[in-house]
Amino acid sequence: MTFSWRRRRGKITAIAHEIELTIPTHFRCPISLDLMKDPVTLSTGITYDRDSIDKWIDSGKVTCPVTNQVLRNFDLIPNHSIRKMIQDWCVANKSHGVERIPTPRIPISRYEVSEICARLVAAARCADAAKLQDLLLRTRNSARESEHNKRCIAANGFGSALAESFESLAQFSAEDSENLMKEILSALTWSFPADQDGILRLKSAVSLRWIARLLKAEDDLSSRQNAVCVLRELISADQGGIVIDGVMGIEGVEEALFQIVKVPICPKATKACLVVINYMIDKDENTALRLVQMGLIPFILEILVDGDKSVCEKALAVIDTICNSKQGRQSANENALTVPLLVKKILRVSDVATELAVSTLWKLCLGENESALVEAVQLGAFQKLLVMLQIGSGERFKDKLTDLLKLMNLYRDKLDCFDSSMGFKYIKRSN
Missing domain, CATH: 1.25.40 (Serine Threonine Protein Phosphatase 5, Tetratricopeptide repeat)
Known part of the structure; x- marks a missing residue:
C-alpha cells in the first residue's frame, strides 16, 4: 500500500488510497512539524521530537523554541504518554499504511556519563583490567546506538577520564595492559579531552611513550591510525611545544610516521600524519633532513597527484x-x-x-x-x-x-x- 506524508495549508496529512489522514497537532514536533518518534519534554513543559530539539540545543540556542523562555536546564524528559498515544494512533491506522513507531531506547544521560567516568578512573588506578574492559565496552556500545549518546558521552568529561586512565595504566608498563591502552586510544579519537587537565595527562612522558609505542605497532593498523590521530589532536592543542619535543625524543617515531605516508592506512590517518610531520619538521631542521633522506618527498608528491x-x-x-x-x-x-x-x-x-x-x-x-x-x-x-x-x-x-x-x-x-x-x-x- 502506497503511503506518504504531505504538507498542505499548514496541515500535515497522510495519503493512502485516496484516504486523507490528518496527524493530530499534539503528535507533531513544533520544530520539524513531523510526527514525533521520540517525544521529550523540556523544563518549559513543551514537547518536541528528541532529534529536532537535540539539533536546536547543539546549535548553541538556550531558549525554548515555542515559548522563547531561557532554559533552566537542558534535561530532556521522555514523554511516555504522548509516545503511547502516537503508537496507538499508528496501530489504529495500520490499514491505511501507517507503520507503528517503535519504542525508542532510553538515551544515556550526563549523570550516567559522570558515573562511568568516576568508575573508569578508579578502575585504572588499581589496574582492574576486567572492570575497565567492561566499562569501555558498555560505553562504546552506548555511543554506537545513537549520535545523541555519542555527543553526550564526549561532552561530559569522558575524554578527560580516558586521559587519566591512559596515564595511570601507562605507569604500570605491563604487557597485559596493551589491549586496554588500545581501547582507550580508540575512544580518544572521538572523545578527545576538552579541558587542560586531560591534555596535560596525555602530554606526560609516560603517556607519550605509550602513544609512540602504539604508533610503531607494525602489525596493528587500527592502533597506528588511532595513535597518529590522537597525536595530531594533542599537538594541535599544545601551545608550548612540549608534545613535539617529547615525541621527537622517542626513537622510531620518525620511521613510524614515514611508513604511514609510504603505505597509507586510510585518508584520515594520512592527513593526521602529514599534520604531525609538518609540526615536527618546522620545529627541527634535522628531523626534516632525516625524513627527506628516508625518501619522504616522492611519497608526498604521489599524494599530491x-x-x-x-x-x-x-x-x-x-x-x-x-x-x-x-x-x-x-x-x-x-x-x-x-x-x-x-x-x-x-x-x-x-x-x-x-x-x-x-x-x-x-x-x-x-x-x-x-x-x-x-x-x-x-x-x-x-x-x-x-x-x-x-x-x-x-x-x-x-x-x-x-x-x-x-x-x-x-x-x-x-x-x-x-x-x-x-x-x-x-x-x-x-x-
Whole structure:
C-alpha cells in the first residue's frame, strides 16, 4: 500500500488510497512539524521530537523554541504518554499504511556519563583490567546506538577520564595492559579531552611513550591510525611545544610516521600524519633532513597527484616547510615531479593550496637551482601568476608573486611560452 506524508495549508496529512489522514497537532514536533518518534519534554513543559530539539540545543540556542523562555536546564524528559498515544494512533491506522513507531531506547544521560567516568578512573588506578574492559565496552556500545549518546558521552568529561586512565595504566608498563591502552586510544579519537587537565595527562612522558609505542605497532593498523590521530589532536592543542619535543625524543617515531605516508592506512590517518610531520619538521631542521633522506618527498608528491582538497593542502604544507632549508630545496628539485605538480596545483585546489604552492615555488626559484625557474616558466606558471595578480588574489603574499613574475619575465620571451589566449582558464576557485 502506497503511503506518504504531505504538507498542505499548514496541515500535515497522510495519503493512502485516496484516504486523507490528518496527524493530530499534539503528535507533531513544533520544530520539524513531523510526527514525533521520540517525544521529550523540556523544563518549559513543551514537547518536541528528541532529534529536532537535540539539533536546536547543539546549535548553541538556550531558549525554548515555542515559548522563547531561557532554559533552566537542558534535561530532556521522555514523554511516555504522548509516545503511547502516537503508537496507538499508528496501530489504529495500520490499514491505511501507517507503520507503528517503535519504542525508542532510553538515551544515556550526563549523570550516567559522570558515573562511568568516576568508575573508569578508579578502575585504572588499581589496574582492574576486567572492570575497565567492561566499562569501555558498555560505553562504546552506548555511543554506537545513537549520535545523541555519542555527543553526550564526549561532552561530559569522558575524554578527560580516558586521559587519566591512559596515564595511570601507562605507569604500570605491563604487557597485559596493551589491549586496554588500545581501547582507550580508540575512544580518544572521538572523545578527545576538552579541558587542560586531560591534555596535560596525555602530554606526560609516560603517556607519550605509550602513544609512540602504539604508533610503531607494525602489525596493528587500527592502533597506528588511532595513535597518529590522537597525536595530531594533542599537538594541535599544545601551545608550548612540549608534545613535539617529547615525541621527537622517542626513537622510531620518525620511521613510524614515514611508513604511514609510504603505505597509507586510510585518508584520515594520512592527513593526521602529514599534520604531525609538518609540526615536527618546522620545529627541527634535522628531523626534516632525516625524513627527506628516508625518501619522504616522492611519497608526498604521489599524494599530491590525486589527493582531495584537504590532503593536498597538508601535503603542500609539508613540501613548503621542507624547502625552508638548502638541503630540502635541493632534494625537492631533484624530483622531476616537484615543479610540475606545484604549478598544476596553483588555482586548482583552494586558496590555501595556491598560497602554499606559490610559496614553495618562490623558495625553489629564488634558491640555488635556476632550472626550477626555467621549468616553471615552460609549464605556464607565469600565466597563472599573472592571472592571480590581475584578479587581486594572493594579497597576503603579493611580494612573492611580484618576485616570481619579475624573474620569470626574463625567460618568457626566450622560451616563447607566453600565450595570451590562455586567459583565465586556469581559474578554479574554491567555495
